[in-house]
Amino acid sequence: MRGNMRSATTGVLQNIASSFPANESLEIYRRMCISRHFELGLVRAVKEKRVTYPVYLSLGQETVAAALSMVLRDFMIFTQHRCHATFLCFGGPAGKLRDELMGLPTGTSGGRAGSNCIQCHENGVTMFGHHGLIGENVPQAVGAALGSGRPVVCFFGDGAAEEDYVVAAIGFASTHRLPILFVCEDNDLSILTPVEKRRSWRFGDVAASLGMKTVEIADDPWTIADRARELKNDLPAFMNIHVCRSNWHVGAGTDGAPEWDRFSFVESELGMLGLGKEAAAVKAESADAMEALWAP
Amino acid sequence: MGAVTVADTIREITRVHLESNNGMLLGQCVSAVGWVNNTVPDCRNIVELPMTDVAGAGIAVGAAMVGRRPIFVVRFQDFLVLNGSALIFYAAKSKELHGRGTPIFVRAIASDGIGPVHSGVLHSMFMHFPGFRVCSPMAPKEYEAIWADFLAHDDPMIVSEHRASFNNSEELDDLVSEDAVITLYPISATRFEAVKAAEMLAAEGIRCNVVHILWLKPLVIDERMTGPLCRSGQGLVVDAGHEIAGASQAIAYQLTRVTGIPVLAMGLSDSTKCLCPPFQNRIPDAERIADAARILLRSKSSGGMAGG
Numbered sequence A: 001m002r003g004n005m006r007s008a009t010t011g012v013l014q015n016i017a018s019s020f021p022a023n024e025s026l027e028i029y030r031r032m033c034i035s036r037h038f039e040l041g042l043v044r045a046v047k048e049k050r051v052t053y054p055v056y057l058s059l060g061q062e063t064v065a066a067a068l069s070m071v072l073r074d075f076m077i078f079t080q081h082r083c084h085a086t087f088l089c090f091g092g093p094a095g096k097l098r099d100e101l102m103g104l105p106t107g108t109s110g111g112r113a114g115s116n117c118i119q120c121h122e123n124g125v126t127m128f129g130h131h132g133l134i135g136e137n138v139p140q141a142v143g144a145a146l147g148s149g150r151p152v153v154c155f156f157g158d159g160a161a162e163e164d165y166v167v168a169a170i171g172f173a174s175t176h177r178l179p180i181l182f183v184c185e186d187n188d189l190s191i192l193t194p195v196e197k198r199r200s201w202r203f204g205d206v207a208a209s210l211g212m213k214t215v216e217i218a219d220d221p222w223t224i225a226d227r228a229r230e231l232k233n234d235l236p237a238f239m240n241i242h243v244c245r246s247n248w249h250v251g252a253g254t255d256g257a258p259e260w261d262r263f264s265f266v267e268s269e270l271g272m273l274g275l276g277k278e279a280a281a282v283k284a285e286s287a288d289a290m291e292a293l294w295a296p
Numbered sequence B: 001m002g003a004v005t006v007a008d009t010i011r012e013i014t015r016v017h018l019e020s021n022n023g024m025l026l027g028q029c030v031s032a033v034g035w036v037n038n039t040v041p042d043c044r045n046i047v048e049l050p051m052t053d054v055a056g057a058g059i060a061v062g063a064a065m066v067g068r069r070p071i072f073v074v075r076f077q078d079f080l081v082l083n084g085s086a087l088i089f090y091a092a093k094s095k096e097l098h099g100r101g102t103p104i105f106v107r108a109i110a111s112d113g114i115g116p117v118h119s120g121v122l123h124s125m126f127m128h129f130p131g132f133r134v135c136s137p138m139a140p141k142e143y144e145a146i147w148a149d150f151l152a153h154d155d156p157m158i159v160s161e162h163r164a165s166f167n168n169s170e171e172l173d174d175l176v177s178e179d180a181v182i183t184l185y186p187i188s189a190t191r192f193e194a195v196k197a198a199e200m201l202a203a204e205g206i207r208c209n210v211v212h213i214l215w216l217k218p219l220v221i222d223e224r225m226t227g228p229l230c231r232s233g234q235g236l237v238v239d240a241g242h243e244i245a246g247a248s249q250a251i252a253y254q255l256t257r258v259t260g261i262p263v264l265a266m267g268l269s270d271s272t273k274c275l276c277p278p279f280q281n282r283i284p285d286a287e288r289i290a291d292a293a294r295i296l297l298r299s300k301s302s303g304g305m306a307g308g
């Protein structure tokens, strides 16, 4: 049974933030801010009709990429369709992402691919673009790890977790003990249909039964980073991370307040760590840079 | 030592790729019973996939994305319907979308007469989608040529093989004569049948060209293709797959468009391939090809437009 696994505190480690050096905590927050302010600028550009192609926003879900990008530096990345945060946090150039979303030849794929298909093969980042077929990146990630021997992080959503070929690919990774961290960014929604209407089982139980370590946690970035550090030495492994999508599945609109607001939780935590002033400076700097990027 | 067959050629190309070229081969049950009709060598870099046709194709595509130029073995072409999503939606699109090719060599093996989902020829489906190179080699040197082509490009390639070719050691050269009255354009295993049909017709005094089709996509309509048609004045494209919306109709249309000469298509009828006769819906054999040619010629001599 699913039980009530989904909450803002699921699996969150008490006092974990205080075990991180201040500069690491601030760097996680900086990455969250880059993603958030990039997308706030994008939302404005959409509303002003400067961006007219479909956009899949990471708003609300930023902590996963921000935390994992701190831990999985040398990993190849197979991203899902909702991938702006992944691209930005792992080190993709924001200007090229903006150009891709506008369909410009200077975009990450020459403006041909768009929001749900972002790739990065520069800045030391190897991130393969999704094409929009739900969960297609999971077998590909498995084949890439098999073919290269390099470690891989593979992101997918709670909907993709239901694709038969995703389960089969994860089973293959387990059989061959491939160095892959599978990460389900579980926002409890497939467009607008919640998980409990779609299935009676938890993907973590499936992954565990296939023979790998699994964790089920909410999107506290310190917990994510801490658990990923532990799992990266024992791959393959699976993380189910409960997140809240702030905006529509596709598009810049919203349907009321999300279940929880991790961004402000993180800001409070930084305040309690005595890093409020530094965090405010990080935020202002990120916001300025991203605002400038989207200036009309 | 006997003559080198298509199976020998495939096996030795594969061996070099796996042993010396850091290549990979992935497929289901490839090392079982006979190593896929003796086309797979017993060597390193072979990955036995579980019975996960959809995921398996995605895994092979992933290996292609990191440069291993995998050979993906599909023991029965019908299974391509399951394998297809990763090939069609990722491998074939990545170059145009991202500027990054996904070179995967898909050995799609066809058979005939063994039931509804083990006898299909599905290369037409892959001609339809952008991004593939599609070919159907039936002779040893042809196989070497298409392999060299694969290595020279970074596209996914659908290689429509046929078990009927595996023991063949002969090259299939075009048969062209000045007094021919019809040109046959056979594809896949119908090429062996078309050669026999030409012999049967020759015995009746009917001269017939046979222009073999190796490459389905890109399809090059050059002088080799059009010259014999223009001189003979009649054409018939013959395929081992279904005729409706398939390779035979598509190529017949292209030839007609370029030459202005009506070219007809012949493939499988629009019905399921069942297990037993007369419901097998087998590939056109020499008798049927010769019959079709006779009907076409009669229709021409009576002044009417031939019916399909």
Ligand SMILES: [Mg+2]
Pocket (backbone or CB within 6 Å): A157, A158, A159, A185, A186, A187, A188, A189, A190, A191
């Ligand atoms: Mg979801």
